[in-house]
Amino acid sequence: MSQFAMYGKFKAHPGKGGELAQILLEAAEASKADEGCQFYIVNAAEDDLDTIWVTELWRDAEAHAAALKNEGAQAMIKRAMPLIASVEPVKLRPLGGKGLE
Template sequence: MSKFGMYAKFTAKPGEREALAAILLEAAAAAEPVQECELYIVNLSESEPDILWVTEVWSSAEAHAASLALEATRATIQRAMPLIAGVEPVKLIPAGGKGLVFGSAAQ
């Protein structure tokens, strides 16, 4: 089973980037004990004042999908929606790198 990764580009409504970042950082903190979520980083664009990027790595696409079905996740999404002007997800298959652990079995 392959790991699942995603870059999600969030465009916040004007002036709402910091509030959106705070909600996304709450989501990151909530994911801390979830073993299937291996990486969840909120990034602020240096050059675009309304843009945030979220970098995620999950043990599998199924684990990511299951996380989206959780009541706490759905509640966080509902809180964030009024602050979001757009989202552009880019799904990935992580191949490896510093900080990313792969088991010895074939991925």
């Protein structure tokens, strides 16, 4: 299986989590047109609304890399950057389970 999954942990500056989540939800909306993207789910941590986790599942690592180069994605990254205190990507290899196509 060459699918590529990633959890992105975004720590927003204090009080900026909601605004950051909105931008990430726009990115999720844009990903609906990308066949290489299988999931792009935006979550807030239950105990800290300034910690936003994005659950991504891609056909392969190349599809993910290509999406990041997209102009729309670059514009969204620029808007999000000032809101973000830190980012921690967790790269994963999906092994199987329910909900995996």
